[in-house]
Structure formats: structure tokens, C-alpha cells
Amino acid sequence: MHQSDVVIVGAGMQGATMALAAARAGLRPLVVERGKVGSGATGNSYGIIHGGLRYLQSLSVGRWQRSRQAQAWFLDNYPEHVRPLACAMPLYRHTLRSPMAFRAASAIESCLYRGTGLSRRLPRLQLLGSEEIARAYPLPRRDLAGAALWHDLVADDMETLLRKILADAGASGAALMEDTEAGELIVADNRVVGLNVTHADGSAEEIATPRVAICAGSWSSRWPQEPKAATTATLAFNLVLDIPFPGDAALAVSETPGKGRSYFLRPLEGGTFAGTFYRPAPGAREPDVTPADIAAFLEVLDRALPGYGIAEAGVRAVMPGLLPDTDGTGRTLSAADTISTPGPAGLSQVLGSKLTTAPLLSMDAARRLWPQEARRAA
Ligand SMILES: Cc1cc2nc3c(=O)[nH]c(=O)nc-3n(C[C@H](O)[C@H](O)[C@H](O)COP(=O)(O)OP(=O)(O)OC[C@H]3O[C@@H](n4cnc5c(N)ncnc54)[C@H](O)[C@@H]3O)c2cc1C
Incomplete structure (x- = not known):
């Protein structure tokens, strides 16, 4: 029988960084993953570690700061697995995405850097002229007033990054079991004493452990949850299209110029990586994308970038995931990061809204859940 100080369920970004945080708190964690490392939302994500520029629109200073801290964490700890990605967003007169709005965002960001003492790790926001952006991409020209250019980070090979984490x-004592599905908790006197797991060959095993941390993303509701826990009800997916994309940058476009949800397009292995399309999926257990979903996304992209031939492009790959929403209807994505202890004692759930901030959430969780161990290890 295996024994472990803490079993972490799930090897996405949350589980991998939770294993790191637990190991650094002096625990010897065992990560149990039902598939392969990164086979959930993390491996199917768009791979961007956001800098939080979008949060400046709503003046969500705390979220901006957390995103920048998360970028710094990846740059400091895994510099060879992330790279700066230039992102361009066309700007249109008389819309919220106008040159004036972006100049204001740039000024606010400069003040925030000074106010928070965070150091700028990526180039500052720039404005491009309308001719320059129109030469690069076949954009709708009416009211086009230029483009904003900023840099985020991107992880090109998510699985390798997760395996490195x-x-x-592992160097501090963590172990990994892939192709192993976590099942029922084993509980005595309202305390966790173990976890049942099933291996890919059908064999079952009990792992003796006093702590189980569920980092199973949209599959977390299988275990006891706090009544107010986030519900996963939104389907999200990216497409890899069989059509080359110009340049190296990512381009953010929207169905109506200057308004509404942004979709990103960037080059990927001679094709175009397009993301992310969302639709409500209340009660879904697996991220099932239908041909109608794909057609709807292609239509949106075709309207956003007419004349680029997206409607006729072949689809090389569909990369789906399920995400938590705010109220179970699937209409509003949750932005909350939660650490909960629904009971029995020793059980915790760590559910984040973005892979970007998963490492910070894991470090917070380790401090909150295992303060004595963390203090002893310090
Ligand atoms: C299409 C899409 C695009 C996205 N793009 C971005 C982006 O660009 N930037 C960003 O910051 N965020 C993005 N996100 C959000 C981000 O991917 C998620 O918030 C994050 O990856 C969640 O990580 P996680 O580890 O909690 O979940 P997951 O990555 O889903 O990991 C959960 C793991 O648990 C495993 N598991 C489930 N049940 C069991 C079980 N019973 N036993 C053992 N293992 C189990 C699963 O196999 C899975 O590997 C995107 C999401 C999607 C779906």
C-alpha cells in the first residue's frame, strides 16, 4: 500500500504547482492523475500567461497586480518554458477600444508599477498606426484608428512545463502516478485517512494519507464541496486551423470592430491557433464540442477577419475544456480563485479560474492549509 503526506488529485497547472508548494512546505505529496499530465483544461488552453491589461478597463487593480506577479513567477522560475508573445489589438474610433482608451490604460499601468513597486518585466504598451496594422492583417478598415501592441507570456509546450514543475x-520528495483515477475518500471519525484509486489496468489500491487536495478542475464536484462552491458550466475551446497566419504576434479581434469579446489568432506550426470560444454547458461532465459549436466559432472568426478565408479553413484540432461559471447557467465565467475545506478534516479543494494565477493560488493554499508544516520547512 502506498503512503503519502498528501495526495493531490489532478496534474494540471493547479495540481502541479500544488505539488511544488506542498513539497516546499516539507510534505511528501503524491500526485494522482487519471490521464496524462496536462490532459485537462491546462493542456488544451490557449497557453497565455496574462499580464492583466484587460483588468485595467474595470480598474481591478488587485487582479492586475496578481497577474503581473504570476508572470514574474513564471519568468523567475521557468524562464526556458515561457516566452514573451506580442499581442496586437486593432483600435477603432468611437469605441471603448480607441487609441485614447489605450493611452489611458498605459498611463494607469505606469502609475500602478510605481505605486506597487512591481518591476516591469515586459516591454511597455505601444500604439501602432492604422496603415501599419492594416498592412499586416486583412482587418475591417472603417473607423480603424491604429492598434495597441502589448506583450504577454506564452507557454508553447504546456506538458513539458508541467513535467518540469x-x-x-519531485526533487523535494513529490511523486506522480499517471493513468490513475482517484475515487472515494476513506474516512474515519470524520477525518481523511486514505483515498481509493484505480489504475489503468483496472487494479484498485488504497493510498494511506491524512490529507487529500482536490485540484481536478472541472471534475472537482465528484468530491464533497462547500455549498457555495463554483459550478462548472461553461464549455470553452480553441481550434487549430489549416491556414497559415501572418507574422509572429497574436492578433485580438472581435465580431463587431472595437466591441465585445476578443478572440485571439496566432501562428502555430504552419497553421492558425484560434481561441477561445465559449458556450453555456450547464451540467456537462466532459467538454464535448459539437460540429455546430465549431461552425459557430468559424462564423464569428470569419466576421471578425473577413477576407482571410477562415470559413473555408480545415480544422486540424479542437482543444476543449470545461470552466467554472458564477451561477451554474454557464453565461458568466467565474473569476474567483477558491480554497475550500468542505470536510471531512484533511480534505481541501483548490479551484482557480486561470492557469496564469494557479501558482500563486497554490502557494496561498499551502500557507492556509498547512501553516505548521510550512513554518517548520522555512
Ligand atoms: C479552451 C481554453 C483556453 C484557455 N486559455 C487560457 C489562457 O490562455 N490563459 C489562462 O490563464 N487560462 C486559460 N484557460 C483556463 C485554464 O486553462 C484553467 O483555468 C486551468 O488550466 C485549470 O487548471 P487545473 O489544474 O485546475 O485544471 P485541469 O487542467 O483541468 O486539471 C485537472 C486534472 O485533473 C484530472 N482529473 C480529473 N478527475 C480526476 C480523477 N478522478 N482522478 C485523477 N485525476 C483526475 C484531469 O485529468 C486533469 O488533468 C483556458 C481554458 C480553456 C478550456
């Missing part, structure tokens, strides 16, 4: 956790 897990290897670092």
Missing part, C-alpha cells in the same frame, strides 16, 4: 516538486 513536477520534477522540481
Whole structure:
């Protein structure tokens, strides 16, 4: 029988960074993953580690700061697995995405850097002229007033990044079991004493452990949850299209110029990586994308970038995931990061809204859940 100080369920960004945080708190974690490392939302994500520029529109200073801290964490700890990605967004007169709005965002960001003492790690926001952006991409020209250019980080090979994080956790005592599905908790006197797991060959095993941390993303509701826990009800997916994309940058476009949800397009292995399309999926257990979903996304992209041939492009790959929403209807994505202890004692759930901020959430969770161990290890 395996024994472990803490079993972490799920090897996405949350589980991998939780393993690192637990190992650094002096625990010897065992990560149990039902598929392969990164096979959930993390491996199917768009791979961007956001800098939080979008949060400046609503003056959500705390979220901006957390995103910048998360970018710094990846740059400091995994510089060889992330790279700056230039992102361009066309700006249109008389809309919220106008040159004036972006100049204001740039000024606010400069003040925030000074106010928070965070150091700028990526180039500052720039404005491009309308001719320059129109030469690069076949954009709708009416009221086009230029483009904003900023840099985020991107992880091109998410699985390798996750395996490196897990290897670092392994150097401090963590272990990984892939192709192993976590099942029922084993509980005595309202305390966790173990976890049942099933291996890919059908064999079952009990792992003796006093702590289980659920980092199973949209599959977390299988275990006891706090009544107010986020519900996963939104389907999200990216497409890899069989059509080359110009340049190296990502381009953010929207169905109506200057308004509404932004979709990103960037080059990927000679094709175009397009993301992210969302639709409500209340009660869904698996991220099932239908041909109608794909057609709807292609239509949106075709309207956003007419004349680029997207409607006729072949689809090389569909990359789906389920995400938490705010009220179970699937209409509004949750932006909350939650650490909950629904009971029995020793059970915790760590559910984040973005892979970007998963490492910070894991460090907070380790401090909150295992303060004595963390203090002893410090
Ligand atoms: C299409 C899409 C695009 C996105 N793009 C971005 C982006 O660009 N930037 C960003 O910051 N965020 C993005 N996100 C959000 C981000 O991917 C998620 O918030 C984050 O990856 C969630 O990580 P996680 O580890 O909690 O979940 P997951 O990555 O889903 O990991 C959960 C793991 O648990 C495993 N598991 C489930 N049940 C069991 C079980 N019973 N036993 C063992 N293992 C189990 C699963 O196999 C899975 O590997 C995107 C999401 C999607 C779906």
C-alpha cells in the first residue's frame, strides 16, 4: 500500500504547482492523475500567461497586480518554458477600444508599477498606426484608428512545463502516478485517512494519507464541496486551423470592430491557433464540442477577419475544456480563485479560474492549509 503526506488529485497547472508548494512546505505529496499530465483544461488552453491589461478597463487593480506577479513567477522560475508573445489589438474610433482608451490604460499601468513597486518585466504598451496594422492583417478598415501592441507570456509546450514543475516538486520528495483515477475518500471519525484509486489496468489500491487536495478542475464536484462552491458550466475551446497566419504576434479581434469579446489568432506550426470560444454547458461532465459549436466559432472568426478565408479553413484540432461559471447557467465565467475545506478534516479543494494565477493560488493554499508544516520547512 502506498503512503503519502498528501495526495493531490489532478496534474494540471493547479495540481502541479500544488505539488511544488506542498513539497516546499516539507510534505511528501503524491500526485494522482487519471490521464496524462496536462490532459485537462491546462493542456488544451490557449497557453497565455496574462499580464492583466484587460483588468485595467474595470480598474481591478488587485487582479492586475496578481497577474503581473504570476508572470514574474513564471519568468523567475521557468524562464526556458515561457516566452514573451506580442499581442496586437486593432483600435477603432468611437469605441471603448480607441487609441485614447489605450493611452489611458498605459498611463494607469505606469502609475500602478510605481505605486506597487512591481518591476516591469515586459516591454511597455505601444500604439501602432492604422496603415501599419492594416498592412499586416486583412482587418475591417472603417473607423480603424491604429492598434495597441502589448506583450504577454506564452507557454508553447504546456506538458513539458508541467513535467518540469513536477520534477522540481519531485526533487523535494513529490511523486506522480499517471493513468490513475482517484475515487472515494476513506474516512474515519470524520477525518481523511486514505483515498481509493484505480489504475489503468483496472487494479484498485488504497493510498494511506491524512490529507487529500482536490485540484481536478472541472471534475472537482465528484468530491464533497462547500455549498457555495463554483459550478462548472461553461464549455470553452480553441481550434487549430489549416491556414497559415501572418507574422509572429497574436492578433485580438472581435465580431463587431472595437466591441465585445476578443478572440485571439496566432501562428502555430504552419497553421492558425484560434481561441477561445465559449458556450453555456450547464451540467456537462466532459467538454464535448459539437460540429455546430465549431461552425459557430468559424462564423464569428470569419466576421471578425473577413477576407482571410477562415470559413473555408480545415480544422486540424479542437482543444476543449470545461470552466467554472458564477451561477451554474454557464453565461458568466467565474473569476474567483477558491480554497475550500468542505470536510471531512484533511480534505481541501483548490479551484482557480486561470492557469496564469494557479501558482500563486497554490502557494496561498499551502500557507492556509498547512501553516505548521510550512513554518517548520522555512
Ligand atoms: C479552451 C481554453 C483556453 C484557455 N486559455 C487560457 C489562457 O490562455 N490563459 C489562462 O490563464 N487560462 C486559460 N484557460 C483556463 C485554464 O486553462 C484553467 O483555468 C486551468 O488550466 C485549470 O487548471 P487545473 O489544474 O485546475 O485544471 P485541469 O487542467 O483541468 O486539471 C485537472 C486534472 O485533473 C484530472 N482529473 C480529473 N478527475 C480526476 C480523477 N478522478 N482522478 C485523477 N485525476 C483526475 C484531469 O485529468 C486533469 O488533468 C483556458 C481554458 C480553456 C478550456
